Amino acid sequence: MKKRLVIIGGGASGITAALYAAKICKSADITILEKNDRIGKKLLRTGNGRCNITNDNACAERYLSPLAKASLEKFDVTKTKELLASLGIVLKADNTGRNYPYSESAATLLNALLANIKAAGINIISDFDVSNISKKENRFIIQGNKSISADCIIIAAGSPASVKNYNADKILESIGAEYKKFRPALCPLPSEESFLRSLKGVRAKARVSLNGHCEDGEVQFNEKNISGICIFNLAKYVGSPTEVNIDFMPEYSEEEIAALLKVKQQNSLEAGELCDGLILRKLALVLIKKAGFKPSQRAGELSDKALKSIAKQIKAFKLKVKPPADFSSAQVCSGGVSAEQIDAASLELKTNKGIFLCGEILDVDAPCGGYNLQWAISSGLYAAKNAAKYLGEQID
Ligand SMILES: Cc1cc2nc3c(=O)[nH]c(=O)nc-3n(C[C@H](O)[C@H](O)[C@H](O)COP(=O)(O)OP(=O)(O)OC[C@H]3O[C@@H](n4cnc5c(N)ncnc54)[C@H](O)[C@@H]3O)c2cc1C
Secondary structure, three states: OOEEEEEEOOOHHHHHHHHHHHHHOOOEEEEEEOOOOOOOHHHHHHHHHOOOOEEOOOOHHHHOOOOHHHHHHHOOHHHHHHHHHHOOOOEEEOOOOEEEEOOOOHHHHHHHHHHHHHHOOOEEEOOOOEEEEEEEOOEEEEEEOOEEEEOEEEEOOOOOOOOOOOOHHHHHHHOOOOEEEEEEEOOOEEOOOOOHHHHOOOEEEEEEEEOOEEEEEEEEEOOOEEEOHHHHHHHOOOOOOEEEEEEOOOOOOHHHHHHHHHHHHOOOOEHHHOOOOOOOHHHHHHHHHHOOOOOOOEHHHOOHHHHHHHHHHHHOEEEEEOOOOOHHHOOEEEEEEOHHHEEOOOOEEOOOOOEEEOHHHEOOOOOOOOHHHHHHHHHHHHHHHHHHHHOOOOOO
16 A cells, blocks of 8 residues: 655645655655645735745855755755756746746746646645644544544644634644744834824835844835835844834935035025935934924024934934734744754654654744745755655655
């Protein structure tokens, strides 16, 4: 009788694990169990529907986790592109190294994956909500609202990011796998600053720093939060209420900005008009108020010290933020099964041989730009390779 490899979760990681396992396993049936009515739902939302699937700059060092090294080295970006090309999926990169399917459509990418799944004879059992794994006579019993047995398991159940009713933590508890509490990452930062109301809709390029981390990019101001890729990348570093420092003119010093303001001061302007040509008016009005001046007062009346304090606001605008708590607006989570629980050389659970993990359920996350899907894919391929070995396949 053929052995059975069961993959729990039909996301980016589970799908790539299944396709690779089907390619290298001669003596095993491959089955994906998916809680939703179909697989790949999250994939459709990635990259605003375009799916930023990888990044030419992805390498193990980007992931700051000992778990990432083996997978990313064995299945690096080049190897991933070759494997995707063998499935008929061609990528193209933009000038920052972000790669998208040539069609720039996540839907066509998923269709191509589904066609390959069908051709490879991979079974999909959808609406299967797994909550428990146990062992009986050397076989795993996987249970939830349905039941199935397996010789080997890959858990690819993702994280609670942008998922309603995430429950894969129950699966982990059933097998005694310890995990770090999931926390939203790559997400907006909530703030209760009252001035945000007047900044609603403003987008400004800036250098943002918090808790010793720094990112350049576009900050988007909303009524209850700030967002934008640079904010998303910093969100995971906010564990308790803290202050964000925003520099709206990073190429200039405070003194240089004060000098620019002084030149403009000679015209018969209002203070609120002083920053026109440097930063957006809506922003300037808030900065000037924060510096302690009325936007309607004559610019000519402002002292050098006053100009310096406006320049200081442009260079070091402070905004109080709170730790993100909303999983629904998160693209990924930090947390998950940690390196201590996993044999990094195989992605196998140390305490439960025959169970491998991949993708976001592991405590690995990365910045925006295609790095998270690359991790999902590299770890999916790597887990599949080691699961195949566990099942007795001869693989180098
Ligand atoms: C809006 C959005 C945009 C994004 N854009 C990008 C992007 O452009 N580039 C990028 O690199 N990353 C992006 N990401 C992140 C990326 O999508 C994830 O890192 C990646 O999908 C993780 O893959 P995964 O297979 O580990 O988990 P998932 O894709 O979450 O898949 C897990 C699967 O397991 C299933 N499952 C969960 N629990 C159970 C259970 N108990 N029983 C059975 N099945 C279960 C889920 O239903 C799901 O199908 C984005 C994320 C979001 C939310």
